[in-house]
Amino acid sequence: MDFGFKISPSSAVNLDNVNVEKFEQLHSVEPDVYKCMACGSCSSTCPANRFSGMSMRKVILALQRGKEKEAISMMRNCMLCGKCSMVCPRGINTRHLILSISRIYKEDGK
Amino acid sequence: MKENIVIIGGGIAGLESAARLIDLGYKPIIIEKSDHLGGHVADWNCLFPDMTPAREVVNRLIVSSADANIFLNTEISFVNKLKDSYNIMLSNGISIITKIILFTTGFSVFDASKKEEYGYGIYDQVITNRDLEHWFNTGDDKRVNNCGMNAVGFVHCVGSRDEKARNPQCSKVCCITAVKQAIELKQKFPEAMVYCFYMDLRMFGKKYEDFYIGAQRDYGIRFIRGRVSEVSENIDGRVIVKAEDTLSGKPVKVTLDLLVLMAGMVCNSDSTKVAGMVGLPLDSDGFLKSKDNVADIIDSPREGIFYAGACTGPKTVPETLAEARAAALKIHLFIKSLQ
Ligand SMILES: Cc1cc2nc3c(=O)[nH]c(=O)nc-3n(C[C@H](O)[C@H](O)[C@H](O)COP(=O)(O)OP(=O)(O)OC[C@H]3O[C@@H](n4cnc5c(N)ncnc54)[C@H](O)[C@@H]3O)c2cc1C
Ligand code: SF4
Ligand code: SF4
Ligand code: SF4
Numbered sequence: 454m455d456f457g458f459k460i461s462p463s464s465a466v467n468l469d470n471v472n473v474e475k476f477e478q479l480h481s482v483e484p485d486v487y488k489c490m491a492c493g494s495c496s497s498t499c500p501a502n503r504f505s506g507m508s509m510r511k512v513i514l515a516l517q518r519g520k521e522k523e524a525i526s527m528m529r530n531c532m533l534c535g536k537c538s539m540v541c542p543r544g545i546n547t548r549h550l551i552l553s554i555s556r557i558y559k560e561d562g563k
Numbered sequence: 564m565k566e567n568i569v570i571i572g573g574g575i576a577g578l579e580s581a582a583r584l585i586d587l588g589y590k591p592i593i594i595e596k597s598d599h600l601g602g603h604v605a606d607w608n609c610l611f612p613d614m615t616p617a618r619e620v621v622n623r624l625i626v627s628s629a630d631a632n633i634f635l636n637t638e639i640s641f642v643n644k645l646k647d648s649y650n651i652m653l654s655n656g657i658s659i660i661t662k663i664i665l666f667t668t669g670f671s672v673f674d675a676s677k678k679e680e681y682g683y684g685i686y687d688q689v690i691t692n693r694d695l696e697h698w699f700n701t702g703d704d705k706r707v708n709n710c711g712m713n714a715v716g717f718v719h720c721v722g723s724r725d726e727k728a729r730n731p732q733c734s735k736v737c738c739i740t741a742v743k744q745a746i747e748l749k750q751k752f753p754e755a756m757v758y759c760f761y762m763d764l765r766m767f768g769k770k771y772e773d774f775y776i777g778a779q780r781d782y783g784i785r786f787i788r789g790r791v792s793e794v795s796e797n798i799d800g801r802v803i804v805k806a807e808d809t810l811s812g813k814p815v816k817v818t819l820d821l822l823v824l825m826a827g828m829v830c831n832s833d834s835t836k837v838a839g840m841v842g843l844p845l846d847s848d849g850f851l852k853s854k855d856n857v858a859d860i861i862d863s864p865r866e867g868i869f870y871a872g873a874c875t876g877p878k879t880v881p882e883t884l885a886e887a888r889a890a891a892l893k894i895h896l897f898i899k900s901l902q
Pocket of ligand 2: 495498499500501502507508509530531532533534535536537538547548
């Protein structure tokens with residue numbers, strides 16, 4: 454039946470439909486990625502955050518929620534300065550993680 | 564009742580164990596390196612969750628352990644292992660032969676100046692949880708500005724849960740301490756905005772969650788989920804705190820008159836030094852290692868050596884006291900087994 458308008462697709466995260474294959478691939482080369490406790494230290498020190506919204510915390514979360522496009526487009530603003538790695542209290546080498554993400558997810562984004 | 568019992572550390576754990584051993588008919592010896600008894604609790608003002616005056620708790624313990632042999636300003640110089648006992652040499656020249664040593668050496672407060680980005684020791688408006696307790700007790704601290712207190716912030720997990728500070732552990736008591744101190748400051752400065760910057764709130768104990776609810780509902784304390792990344796000073800000497808508000812996903816910035824760092828509990832180096840003299844191992848968190856972390860927390864791996872209180876990890880006062888009583892009973896049974 455056509456009501457003459459469309460309901461926009463649900464923005465809910467349906468974990469049943471999230472494809473975790475790539476994230477598992479990432480996890481196997483970057484085991485520390487699961488250590489993130491979402492503290493936000495990386496985002497608040499990131500020089501790209503203020504003008505572009507780049508946030509390592511959000512990238513890690515988005516990838517785990519199947520929002521790969523969102524993650525990749527945020528990462529385009531990263532300058533690989535490594536400030537986030539210096540502050541991460543969980544000792545995650547976030548700069549290295551960014552490089553691994555780019556490698557594993559490259560065909561989707563760039 | 565001739566056995567010597569040496570208790571190293573005259574904090575609340577040492578005092579409570581001594582008092583219970585005295586009840587059981589022994590005359591324990593307490594070695595305390597500082598010039599007073601009561602350890603850290605002697606520096607606190609009111610204790611969560613019921614705001615019991617810390618002084619009362621300590622004074623009661625000092626009275627009930629008064630019959631012990633107490634050496635203040637005394638350290639352990641060295642320990643020799645004899646066939647079935649230990650020879651302990653004290654810094655005052657006295658030596659003691661004993662089969663029983665109880666470690667009640669407690670913890671140290673993390674040195675907040677090591678986290679340079681928070682500006683402790685650099686900016687005048689930055690103090691620690693310990694400094695704030697001191698101010699509650701004495702009212703004496705130039706950094707706490709008595710008149711113009713418009714905004715105050717608390718930073719959780721300073722030197723805890725932080726691999727950069729070489730301490731990935733949670734210090735357990737600082738979340739509830741922050742809530743307590745936030746309420747106390749709000750009571751003193753009702754007009755002030757009070758913020759707590761946290762990553763997770765660990766309200767594990769009896770009535771702690773009620774305390775937290777009270778802080779929100781009755782005192783309007785603002786809880787912001789994000790770790791403070793940087794503190795700087797503006798021209799008028801107030802401090803600017805930056806973090807990510809992770810719940811909105813936006814950077815936050817706030818200007819404060821006072822910033823309180825919740826410095827964590829770490830292993831005391833005087834504790835590990837003496838532990839090393841008798842060959843006691845350390846656990847992966849840096850605290851003294853128990854025989855078993857579930858069933859035998861107060862037993863060391865060595866016969867005749869026992870632990871009580873925060874020397875084996877962060878503990879609250881009631882947990883420390885319970886362990887101290889248990890250790891006294893353990894020692895009593897151990898002495899029985901020798902006869
Ligand atoms: C800021 C803050 C606030 C707190 N507030 C509360 C609260 O409100 N309620 C609560 O339940 N808990 C609170 N706690 C926890 C509480 O402080 C501990 O539970 C308690 O201090 C543990 O007692 P203890 O005797 O094991 O150790 P300590 O208090 O550390 O005492 C150890 C003693 O041993 C001595 N010593 C150490 N090494 C040696 C040595 N080698 N030779 C001789 N002597 C030695 C020390 O000088 C000290 O006197 C708080 C902790 C912090 C950090
Ligand atoms: S490396 Fe990238 S994400 Fe990390 S702080 Fe620099 S710009 Fe931000
Ligand atoms: S600083 Fe580390 S732990 Fe904190 S959100 Fe970023 S990646 Fe996660
Ligand atoms: S108790 Fe709270 S403030 Fe203290 S280390 Fe644990 S989470 Fe951080």
